Amino acid sequence: INTDAEGRLVLADMLWYTKERFKPVAMLDFATLTGAIIVALGHEHAGLFTPDDDLATAVTGAGAAVGDTVWRMPLGDAYDKHIKSDIAEIKNVGRAREAGATAGAVFLQRFVGDVPWAHLDIAAMAWTSRDKGIIPKGGTGYGVRLVDRLVAERYEGAS
Known part of the structure; x- marks a missing residue:
């Protein structure tokens, strides 16, 4: 439907492949997916999308602990209408x-x-135009510390 939304097609393929091939206990994806998340949250938080309350709590806590802040955004049946299509099962844009x-x-x-x-839209967080604490100007590495903390606390049992 929209060739400017090709990244989500590749990401969808990766999610399906990972689910089928590796049978993971959980999946997180990080992507600079939309400019819309910058409009919604500015450059203060990544957008966190997940239907799983426990995972949302864990991701939010891990992010807060290491400075990779997230803000939970809505999902749910009310939003299905945005990807309905008259010619396909679904479309890749709203x-x-x-x-x-x-x-x-x-x-x-x-x-x-x-x-x-959990999907983290990190469009606003992947790059900074100024030094911010331990993060120098440029690419931020957003999410690396978050995943490290999340895995240690939730999946490896460390405190």
Whole structure:
């Protein structure tokens, strides 16, 4: 439907492949998926999309502990209409400009099945134009510390 939203097609393929091939206990994806998340949250937080409350709590806590802040954004049946299509099962973009970041996440959610999953839209967080604490100007490495903390606390049992 939209060739400017090709990244979510590749990401959807990766999510499906990972789910089928590796049977993970959880999946997280990080992507500079939408400019809409910058409009919604500015450059203060990544957008966190997950239907799993426990995973949301764990990701939010891990992010807060290491300075990779997230803000949980909505998912749910009310947003399905944004990816409905008259000519396909679903489309890869939402309607007009409304709920753009959520439409991207709702699209991705179709490819994860029952695996606990979180999508982090890091469009605003992947780059900084100034030094910010331990993060120098440029690419931020956003999410590396978050995943390290999350895995240690939730999956390796460290405190």
